[in-house]
Amino acid sequence: MSPRAWTGVAAGLGAGALWGLVFVAPRMVGHFGMVDITAARFLVFGAVSGLAVFARPAAARWPTGRQALVALGLSVLGFSGYYLLLAFGIQAAGTEVPSLIIGTIPVWMMLLGRPAGLRMRALLPGLLLTGAGIALMIYGAWSARHGVGGMQGAGDGGARFGWGIALAIAAMVSWTVYGLLNAAWLQRHAELHAADWANWLGLATGLGALLLWLAAGSDVATLQARPGGALFVWIALACGFGASWLGTILWNVASQRLSASLCGQLIVSETLFALLYSFAWDGRWPQATEWVAALLFVLGILASIKAHR
Numbered sequence: 001m002s003p004r005a006w007t008g009v010a011a012g013l014g015a016g017a018l019w020g021l022v023f024v025a026p027r028m029v030g031h032f033g034m035v036d037i038t039a040a041r042f043l044v045f046g047a048v049s050g051l052a053v054f055a056r057p058a059a060a061r062w063p064t065g066r067q068a069l070v071a072l073g074l075s076v077l078g079f080s081g082y083y084l085l086l087a088f089g090i091q092a093a094g095t096e097v098p099s100l101i102i103g104t105i106p107v108w109m110m111l112l113g114r115p116a117g118l119r120m121r122a123l124l125p126g127l128l129l130t131g132a133g134i135a136l137m138i139y140g141a142w143s144a145r146h147g148v149g150g151m152q153g154a155g156d157g158g159a160r161f162g163w164g165i166a167l168a169i170a171a172m173v174s175w176t177v178y179g180l181l182n183a184a185w186l187q188r189h190a191e192l193h194a195a196d197w198a199n200w201l202g203l204a205t206g207l208g209a210l211l212l213w214l215a216a217g218s219d220v221a222t223l224q225a226r227p228g229g230a231l232f233v234w235i236a237l238a239c240g241f242g243a244s245w246l247g248t249i250l251w252n253v254a255s256q257r258l259s260a261s262l263c264g265q266l267i268v269s270e271t272l273f274a275l276l277y278s279f280a281w282d283g284r285w286p287q288a289t290e291w292v293a294a295l296l297f298v299l300g301i302l303a304s305i306k307a308h309r
Contacts, residue, residue: 008257012266020273039213044240046206078178093164103271113260126304133296194252
C-alpha cells in the first residue's frame with residue numbers, strides 16, 4: 001500500500017482506540033441515565049467543534065445548505081441516535097456482547113463497501129477470522145454471565161439481556177449505514193477537509209444532543225444530587241473531545257484514504273480496545289477464549305489489509 005493508505009490505516013486504528021472508551025463509559029457512571037450520558041458527551045463534541053470552527057478562516061468556516069443537511073442526517077445515524085441505542089444496550093446486556101455486535105460492522109462494511117475490482121474470495125480469510133473471533137467471544141461472554149449450561153439468567157434477566165442485544169443490533173445497523181454513506185460522501189467531495197467535516201458533524205450532533213437533553217434529560221439539580229458527578233464530567237469530556245471530535249477527524253482521514261471495506265475492517269480495533277478497557281475496569285484478565293478471540297480479531301485485520309494491498 002502507498003504511504004497515504006498506511007496513514008489512513010493508522011488513523012483508523014487511532015479512531016478505534018478512542019471509540020473503545022464509549023463502551024465502558026456507561027458502566028463507569030451508572031448512576032446517571034443513558035440520555036444524560038449521551039447528551040453530555042455530544043454537547044462537549046458540539047462545543048469543541050464550535051470552537052474549532054471559529055478558529056478557522058471565515059472563508060472555510062461554514063458548510064453550504066446541502067452540506068449542513070447531510071451533516072444533520074449523518075449525525076443522527078453515526079452519533080446521537082447510534083450511541084443512545086448502544087448505551088441502553090450496554091445498560092441491559094453489559095459491555096462484552098454489545099461491543100461484539102458492534103464488532104460485526106466490519107463484516108457488513110466489507111461486504112457492502114468493497115471496491116469493484118476486489119474479489120470476494122480475497123476477503124474471505126479476513127471475514128472468517130473476524131467471524132470466528134466474534135462467535136468465540138460471544139460464547140465466552142454468555143457462559144460467564146449465564147453459566148455454562150445457559151440456564152442462569154432466565155426469565156426477567158434473560159429478557160433484559162435479549163433487549164440489550166436487540167438495541168445493540170439496531171445501533172450496529174445505524175452505524176453501518178452511517179459508515180457507508182459518510183465514506184461515499186467524503187470520497188465524492190475530496191475538496192472537504194477532514195477536520196472541517198468533523199466540526200460540522202459535531203455542531204449538528206451538539207444541536208441534536210441539546211434537544212435530546214431538553215426533551216428527555218434530567219434537570220441540573222437532579223444531576224448535581226447524583227453521586228460520581230466529577231467522574232461524569234471527566235467521562236463527558238473524554239468521550240466528547242477524544243472519542244467524538246478527535247476520533248471523527250481520524251476516521252474522516254481514514255475514510256478519504258481507504259476503501260469502505262478496509263475502513264470497516266479497521267473498526268475491529270474499536271472492539272479490541274473496548275474489551276481491553278472493560279477488562280481493566282472489571283479488574284480481571286481475559287479468559288482463554290477471550291485471548292483466542294482477540295488474536296483472531298488481529299489476524300482478521302492483518303488479512304484484510306493484505307487483501308487490499
